[in-house]
Amino acid sequence: MDSSEIQKFAKVVVDYSMDIQPKDKLCIQASIPSLPLVKEVYKLAVQRGAYPYVDIVIDELNELYCLHASDEQLEYVSALKEFKVQHCDAFLIILGSENTNSMAGVDPQKIAKRTLSRKKVNEIYMRRISDGSLKLCITQFPNYALAQAAGMSLMGYSEFLSQACFLNEEDPVELWKNYSARQAKISSFLETKKNFRFVSEGTDLHFSAAGRRWINCDGRINFPDGEVFTGPVEDSVNGEITFSFPAVYQGREVQGVYLKFQDGKVIDFDAKHGRETLESMLNTDEGARRAGEIAIATNYNISKFTKNILFDEKIGGTIHLAIGSSIPSSGGVNKSAVHWDMVCDMRSGEIYADDELIYKDGKFIVNFE
Numbered sequence: 001m002d003s004s005e006i007q008k009f010a011k012v013v014v015d016y017s018m019d020i021q022p023k024d025k026l027c028i029q030a031s032i033p034s035l036p037l038v039k040e041v042y043k044l045a046v047q048r049g050a051y052p053y054v055d056i057v058i059d060e061l062n063e064l065y066c067l068h069a070s071d072e073q074l075e076y077v078s079a080l081k082e083f084k085v086q087h088c089d090a091f092l093i094i095l096g097s098e099n100t101n102s103m104a105g106v107d108p109q110k111i112a113k114r115t116l117s118r119k120k121v122n123e124i125y126m127r128r129i130s131d132g133s134l135k136l137c138i139t140q141f142p143n144y145a146l147a148q149a150a151g152m153s154l155m156g157y158s159e160f161l162s163q164a165c166f167l168n169e170e171d172p173v174e175l176w177k178n179y180s181a182r183q184a185k186i187s188s189f190l191e192t193k194k195n196f197r198f199v200s201e202g203t204d205l206h207f208s209a210a211g212r213r214w215i216n217c218d219g220r221i222n223f224p225d226g227e228v229f230t231g232p233v234e235d236s237v238n239g240e241i242t243f244s245f246p247a248v249y250q251g252r253e254v255q256g257v258y259l260k261f262q263d264g265k266v267i268d269f270d271a272k273h274g275r276e277t278l279e280s281m282l283n284t285d286e287g288a289r290r291a292g293e294i295a296i297a298t299n300y301n302i303s304k305f306t307k308n309i310l311f312d313e314k315i316g317g318t319i320h321l322a323i324g325s326s327i328p329s330s331g332g333v334n335k336s337a338v339h340w341d342m343v344c345d346m347r348s349g350e351i352y353a354d355d356e357l358i359y360k361d362g363k364f365i366v367n368f369e
Contacts, residue, residue, distance in 0.1 A: 008167050161224075
């Protein structure tokens with residue numbers, strides 16, 4: 001990614017996604033390969049009068065901890081981590097692992113225990129995002145490991161990311177504002193409906209979103225973005241869903257995931273590969289067997305599966321469902337230490353709202369212009 005695109009990248013994140021203001025306490029969490037973007041964001045944040053702080057993540061340390069920690073250590077949560085989530089005004093998380101398989105050798109039950117230990121912190125995090133007291137942006141910076149996982153060269157992956165973020169355009173901020181306005185119309189339309197049915201190969205899922213909000217994801221929390229999501233009424237999800245793409249959780253890949261819901265709870269499940277990991281995560285806590293989020297993806301600049309959920313859940317023509325914790329802003333109330341998004345291809349599928357066909361073969365058939 002060249003310097004001009006990195007500068008655009010930083011400007012969109014600081015001025016559009018996070019709207020950094022004077023005296024904002026900004027925590028930037030990133031790995032070493034993401035330093036070119038970290039430096040540009042840091043500079044802009046200082047120029048905006050904010051107080052940036054950088055937290056460098058080293059993948060191997062998390063692996064080492066999970067491999068060698070006792071149960072007591074796995075259940076421990078640092079007071080510093082809780083303090084940051086409670087007191088920072090803004091969090092920028094720049095994903096960019098140097099090894100996308102760094103947790104592949106860790107026992108799934110240990111990962112589940114480590115995940116459960118963060119439940120309280122995650123609840124604070126979710127609550128503050130929903131009430132607007134914490135500004136959050138999760139983004140990605142290209143590196144060799146991510147490119148290799150996606151089956152691309154570094155140059156090809158950088159171009160893919162730029163296109164997904166509109167960074168190859170002259171004024172990406174203006175484009176995201178226009179994108180947001182159109183997607184707001186989609187959210188408003190969906191909020192007039194109550195009952196939904198998603199149908200595709202291996203999938204026939206229905207649920208109620210009565211009284212719930214459909215959230216416009218327009219580049220302000222995830223960047224790139226491109227989805228509308230809701231928190232389904234917790235006991236209303238029924239039917240089955242088969243996920244077309246591998247589901248990746250903390251570096252562990254599960255293929256061919258199948259879930260069957262009855263009255264909101266997963267009563268049957270399977271996977272072609274990685275079933276043990278799926279079972280461990282579903283058993284993390286009571287809320288892990290419920291759907292916390294159901295979403296429709298809208299970013300048609302993303303068309304390729306990359307094993308990176310930041311992009312994959314936005315692929316135009318797909319939907320995704322997250323087991324576990326709801327996002328409170330949607331009206332969902334499910335609580336869990338888990339929030340795991342899984343993607344289903346709808347490019348040969350249909351969506352019905354109150355028995356009306358509104359979406360076919362990967363696109364809305366309702367005019368939102």
